[in-house]
Amino acid sequence: MVLASPAIPVVATLPAPGRYLCGLTWDGDRLWHSDQEAARIWSVDPESGTELHSVACSRVRADLAFRDGLLCQVGGRPKRIVLVDPGSGAIVGEQPVLPSNGRLTGIELGPEGMWMCLRAPAVVQLRDVATLTVQAEYPVVGSPSGLTYADGLVVYGDFEAGRLHVVDVGSGSVRAVAPVEGHPTGVTWDGRRLWYCDFPGRRFAGVRLADLLAAARPEHAAEGGAA
Numbered sequence: 001m002v003l004a005s006p007a008i009p010v011v012a013t014l015p016a017p018g019r020y021l022c023g024l025t026w027d028g029d030r031l032w033h034s035d036q037e038a039a040r041i042w043s044v045d046p047e048s049g050t051e052l053h054s055v056a057c058s059r060v061r062a063d064l065a066f067r068d069g070l071l072c073q074v075g076g077r078p079k080r081i082v083l084v085d086p087g088s089g090a091i092v093g094e095q096p097v098l099p100s101n102g103r104l105t106g107i108e109l110g111p112e113g114m115w116m117c118l119r120a121p122a123v124v125q126l127r128d129v130a131t132l133t134v135q136a137e138y139p140v141v142g143s144p145s146g147l148t149y150a151d152g153l154v155v156y157g158d159f160e161a162g163r164l165h166v167v168d169v170g171s172g173s174v175r176a177v178a179p180v181e182g183h184p185t186g187v188t189w190d191g192r193r194l195w196y197c198d199f200p201g202r203r204f205a206g207v208r209l210a211d212l213l214a215a216a217r218p219e220h221a222a223e224g225g226a227a
Helices: 209-213
Strands: 012-015 021-026 031-035 040-044 051-056 060-067 070-075 080-084 091-096 104-110 113-119 122-127 134-139 144-150 153-158 163-168 174-179 184-189 194-198 203-207
Touching: 021 070, 021 144, 021 194, 031 060, 031 184, 040 060, 060 144, 060 184, 070 104, 104 153, 104 184, 113 144, 113 153, 122 144, 144 194, 153 184, 153 209, 163 184, 163 209, 174 209, 203 209
Parallel strands: 021 060, 021 184, 060 104, 104 144, 144 184
Antiparallel strands: 012 203, 021 031, 031 040, 040 051, 060 070, 070 080, 080 091, 104 113, 113 122, 122 134, 144 153, 153 163, 163 174, 184 194, 194 203
16 A cells, blocks of 8 residues: 655745635745736735735736746736736736647746746746747646746646646756645745645645655656657
8 A cells, every 4th residue: 555645844824815826926025926816916925925016917817927027927818928017017018828729827937938837738848038939848747737946946736636846947857746735826936935826725835945855756757858
C-alpha cells in the first residue's frame, strides 16, 4: 500500500477579497490578485492582507502578471493578454496568444521572457515578451492552473490534483511535485514565499520554495523534456 504524501506546510495565509480566485502576481512591493466573478483586480499588502487598491476589470478569466508598470491579465474570449493600467483600470492594449485554442491558464515574467502554462495540451512555454512567439516548450503532467517564476524554476499549480509542480527552465525536467492544502489557481513568488490562490479556501497560502523542492520524488524524475 502506497501512502499519500502530506501537504507541504503553509507558513502564511491571507484572506482573499472575493470568491472566484483567478490570478496572482507580485510587483516587487505588493501582491495583485484578480477575481473573475467580482470582475476586479486588487492589490494586497503581503503582511497584513489589507486591500490597498482595486480596479474593475470585466475581462478577468485566469492568471495575472506584472510587466513594465502594467498588469497583464489573461482574459477575453479566446484568451489573450489584456494590458491593464493598475492605477485607473484602463485597458491600454492586448496581445493575442496563438494558437487561440490552447487554454492558457498561467503567466509570469522571468529573465528569459514570458512563461506560460496551457492545458490543451498540457505544456509550459517560454515566449518572447514583445511578440509572444514560442521560444521553448516543455510537455508537463496534470491540469495546469497557474504559474510563476522563481530563481531559475517555473512553478505551476495543478488545480484538480491539488499539487504544485517545479520545472527547471533550462531542461524542462521536473524538479519536484508536492501536494498542497486546497486547490491552487494563480501562483506567484515574492522572493521569500511562493503564494498560491487556494480556490475553495478563499485565501492566499504561502509556502517555502525549499519545502517544495524537498518534496522531490524519484518517480517524477523522468517527466518533462523539450518538445
